[in-house]
Amino acid sequence: MKDSLLTGTRIRPAPENHLGEDVIQEARRRFMGGALMAGAAAMAAPAVAASAESLDIPEWTRQLGPGVGTHPYGMPSRYEANVQRRESPGLTRTKQSSVSFTPLQSLFGIVTPSGLHFERYHAGLPDIDPAEHRLAIHGLVEQPRLYTMDDLLRLPSESRFHFVECGANTAMEWGNSAVPTVQYTHGMLSCSEYTGVPLKLLLEESGYDRKLGKYLLAEGSDGAALTRTIGIDAALDDAMVVYAQNGEMLRPEQGYPLRLLVPGVQGISQVKWLRRLEVGDMPWNTREESLQYADFMPDGRYRQYTWIQEAKSVITTPSGGQVIMDKGYHQITGLAWSGRGRITRVDVSTDGGRNWREATLQAPVMSKCLTRFRCDWNWDGGPALLQSRAIDETGYVQPQMKQLREVRGTRSIYHNNAIQTWKVAEDGVVTNVQVS
């Protein structure tokens, strides 16, 4: 049944200049005319129409195309030009201390193309010559050391897939629905294959003080010289000093030539343009862990050093700001992740969280990594409230917004990992809502 559907959609001709317009026309006709059969019948036959146009030979078949090397570093098709990182208007005052969001609604699988990885700068993008770059490791160590990139590339390397999520992802939704699409609600989230040197190895090389060295200070070499405290447990567990992302050197936006990666921990701790690691015996209480990135609790106090990004998920298709143009079969798909380890289960609800069913997880499911989930759905054309709920290997269950608010209130800014609701209206329009 699924196959026949796919075949049906494939043979529909696509006019050259108005790609897919016929799809819309046909969807409108069936919607408006009410000609669509309900239920299973709709799944079986999305009206491929005996009136299908006869095929022409397209222009690109009848000519020689550009040769190899046209783009020595390849770019996406020009028809993908809409798929871009975007800023949320009014969120920040300057572009140098700002954020751009990953277009999660347009991506497939789990890997974020490096050019679409969300950006967060605190003092603009530094332009660093790798030959001049240095990493210092000092503090409570036997021997402070200064590493060149040559030194770091020579050390044993590892590659792993991990997500990076800003601690302020979904911040705008604490009080109410505020932004229209999943790009803006959840797009401070990306996932890459990272390659670098285990931080544990570098710490052991330095002869760090195993008794007193409980914390690390990580510092960037950008104009913010951004600093964050890292717990030694995370540093020794799976943290890395990374220089590569998705098979190439890090993009400048992600810290070229060197960044810290502390898997599962909020993005601010993945210090980019990393120049210094200092071993110490107490947290540093830096600006980015006191004036910023601390959770404002209902009692008017701040919860500090809330490093770990808890289990969270979001449906990326269908999602807010989209239109479902046909009744019948659609695949619900989205992303789940946890800073505490592997995702073990994702449930999907189409009735606002009253009833749930288990989604399929894309293998392999990796620790502290995005996990793609998928779930069949036959939309009957009626109103629906779509939700997804992640569960991780510690047994933690992603909470509903109201459950999170009962503990954290609505003023926290950071670490909003609540279940997201997308409302599907009868005209197919999907919007961002919150439900009780």
Place this chain on the structure above:
Amino acid sequence: MSRSADPRGAMRRIALLVVTSAVATAALAAGTSPRFGFGKPVSEADLAAWDIDVRPDGKGLPEGSGSVMDGEAIYEAKCASCHGSFGESNEYHVLAGGVGSLQSAHPERTTGSKLNHATTLFDYIHRAMPYNAPQSLTDDEVYALTAYVLYLNDIVGDDLVLDRESLPTLVMPNADGFYPGVGFMSVDGEPDVKAPACMKNCPMTGKEISSLPESVRGAHGNLALQSRPIGYIRQGESMAEVQAAAAGGGAPVAVAELAPEALAEQGGCLACHAVVGSRKLGPSFNEVRERYQAEAGARAMLLAKLEAGGAGNWGEMPMPSVSYLPATDRERLVDWILSTPATGATP
């Protein structure tokens, strides 16, 4: 993953304890020699220019001092344009005001009301301010600015002079307003929210309690132009918006236009023609230009040549048709060939 199960680490800890109770220096030397030893051994003094962090206990504070009075002049010159004369500007981070308000119904979150340690103020100003010229201030200036921001918050008097001794002793109004989120500091920490994994007839009403306010509709631009125009689920606030985008309603599907020489290369022209110089299989472009530039019908003749190909003008070797290039590209090539100076520079 569990460090407590790492016997090697545990043994090293024990070993370290034993040796440090003996002669410290000898023990350190014998302790853990690096396995690789890459990286240059340096002294803490070598790192001084980068080692600028200041902790709440004052470790890292440099020598020097600065007064509220000194700070006022520096602040007016270097800070007030962004933060306001009284640290009140909400344009960037608000520096002053709201002290004591955090536990009220209307908390004002400012540097003065929120910060728990004055040392952090020094650390941040030193490393990152002024925004457009970070790490340009002297240590004395940073002490003075720290003092002045505290003064703007009525935390200190106007006679204060700060230095490495006095700064860590200051008690900020919100000194007790922070506590560590221990549940979030390790993977096995205790979560603060425990939700059940209910599957059937769960306690949700499905009642909509919030939706996108009408006032922010459109604030993020035309959503239909923010995803690809393919598929049965497309982006757009309505079917009409999706339809308009698919019909070419301003979709930014721009082609970066190749420069003429790049076009000639991609079109395969340069396999037979040089841009300047002498003949390869065919004449160089400057030879073509020199011969035909002054002729009235040259453009039409060359366009016909590109479309149909042919031989005779420059010998018997025929030029194949390049009609595979779009007509607009052929016109651009001919115009370029007829107008380009002999240097081969693109117009």
